[in-house]
Amino acid sequence: MHTSKFFAFVSLIVGAFAPPPKHFLNWVCTGQDSDDIPDVCNNMCYGATCKSLPVQMYWDQPDSTTRKRRGRNAGCGTSHTCSSGQQCDEYPYASTSTADQVTAVSRCVPRDQNNRQGQGLRQFYNSQGSFKGDGLGGNKGGYTVGFANAGTIQYCIGTNCANDGKEYTRNGLAKRDRIQRRNAGGLYKLNNGATFYAPSGAEVGDIVWTPKSHNKTLSLEMSKSHVFDPDQGLEQYEYMMFNMYTERSEVVGPADGDEA
Numbered sequence: 001m002h003t004s005k006f007f008a009f010v011s012l013i014v015g016a017f018a019p020p021p022k023h024f025l026n027w028v029c030t031g032q033d034s035d036d037i038p039d040v041c042n043n044m045c046y047g048a049t050c051k052s053l054p055v056q057m058y059w060d061q062p063d064s065t066t067r068k069r070r071g072r073n074a075g076c077g078t079s080h081t082c083s084s085g086q087q088c089d090e091y092p093y094a095s096t097s098t099a100d101q102v103t104a105v106s107r108c109v110p111r112d113q114n115n116r117q118g119q120g121l122r123q124f125y126n127s128q129g130s131f132k133g134d135g136l137g138g139n140k141g142g143y144t145v146g147f148a149n150a151g152t153i154q155y156c157i158g159t160n161c162a163n164d165g166k167e168y169t170r171n172g173l174a175k176r177d178r179i180q181r182r183n184a185g186g187l188y189k190l191n192n193g194a195t196f197y198a199p200s201g202a203e204v205g206d207i208v209w210t211p212k213s214h215n216k217t218l219s220l221e222m223s224k225s226h227v228f229d230p231d232q233g234l235e236q237y238e239y240m241m242f243n244m245y246t247e248r249s250e251v252v253g254p255a256d257g258d259e260a
Helices: 003-017 038-050 064-073 097-101 111-126 215-225 234-243
Strands: 021-027 057-058 086-091 104-112 141-148 186-190 194-196 208-214 244-254
Touching: 021 038, 021 111, 021 194, 038 104, 038 111, 038 141, 057 064, 057 097, 064 086, 064 097, 097 215, 104 111, 111 141, 111 194, 111 215, 111 234, 111 244, 208 215, 215 234, 234 244
Parallel strands: 021 141, 021 208
Antiparallel strands: 057 141, 086 104, 141 194, 186 194, 186 244, 208 244
């Protein structure tokens, strides 16, 4: 067999057994105004980097009873309650079966930020209309969590994991059992020129989905005015979907520098 044919054959075999690319849901933490969710990112990163909770999620299309149970198990409404204008954000998400496998964390966050996260999840899970082909397409499935513009978020990039007094579990204030964040993951470049932070690491060719808004002013207004209904699921954000889209990009390699 000629050398060129041999290497082509080897490449074909390796490709056949290579793992499929991971799909990241990439949250914009700061710098985009209407899409920003800094407090929500702080909670997610506290769970992912300080408590070593999973970043691989599995959406199992839970019913209302299951979602509420998962929220309570994270401490929402049990170990702590949020003041007016705030909502309890849990990690892992109550929309995923991942929440059943760990002691989840929760934090009171501004209502509009929690609503923006809900919009992003609704969009990614259902991939309806103009989002067809983006995300899970309405089918149960897994994905991995990532973060954009997270350089100023304490628990995402910083090294100090001491509880700031706002992180809870079902047992009360999250214990300071881990002062230093786990040294894992890193910053990665995308083919659109952006970078993102992947707590579990990423490989070249991994797919990154970033929820964004067409009209940022309108998005901000809807997020602030929406009153969360605990008896409904993410379908309560359906009327906002016309103003959203998902930006698709791919990982091209590790990023230079220290900023996400």
